[in-house]
Amino acid sequence: MSKPKVVVTRKWPVEVEARLKELYDVTLNESDVPMTADELKRALQTADALLPTVTDPITADVLRVENKRAGIIGNFGVGYNNIDIAAAREQGLTVTNTPDVLTDCTADIAMLLLLMSARRASQGERLVRSRRWTGWCPTQMLGQKVTGKTLGLIGLGRIAQAMAKKAHHGFGMNILFYTPRNPPPRQVVDDLGAVRCETIEDLLAQADFVSLHCPGSPENHHLINEQRLKRMRPSTHLINTARGDVVDNIALCKALKEGWIAGAGLDVFEGEPNVYPGLLELDNIALLPHLGSATEETRIAMGNRVIENISAFFAGREPGDKVV
């Protein structure tokens, strides 16, 4: 029997690409240049599986291309807001993602941004690199203490729970959370010493650090807006490792400039890789280029997870990480 045809839209870790080559008739993207909409359509017409990333908009237009051969889209990433899920369902396509394997590394980046923002690490590094640092002084670059403070999590899924664990057990932080869904089991919540807030506003008013862990979706578009930023305190920091469009950048810029909040740490941006220019001019913000899952171990595990999903699909079984 001939091997299934698979198209990978971006360059993946070499180990995983080697495994893909063994298992499938695979087309890799050696140049790593994102594919155009026409190329994505062509891939759906010529391959059995398309393996995209967050940088590939798999729109309704792409998904509705005629004469499709593909039956599965194996997304390399836990977030799948790059894919029009309703259109995929309508077209009878299976979509999978890669949960679990990136939980800890993404939570680490959220914690890193929290610490960077609280302790003004980006600003400090710029000072040293610019050779303008004139030496230690008792009042220079004072930030906020992290240990013992209150962390408010919007969303309490896998990554938020992992961050809460590090923050509570490692930094003695008190944990608040807001979720519109059913919370995790009682024992999980109790182990984190976590307290549920009835509204986002309640959480914002009490937290010293607010970290976003909700999916990128039309409902969560600009969830953190001017009104909500004003609910936060002047000593509070906002951390975003979820999706850029969960935060209204214009409002965030104003909040940071006018001191409604103390700082922010962002790993994701609306319209990335473009970054709202106002944010680049601010000192009280830490910016990372979407590094959440960017460790060797995790990216290999993500690739292997995609392989498990498509292998199950081709074997006629339900993939473990089926989204639709």
Ligand code: 8YV
């Ligand atoms: C991925 C992410 O690197 O998994 C996610 O949802 O945001 C990142 O960790 C990216 O999505 C790759 O597709």
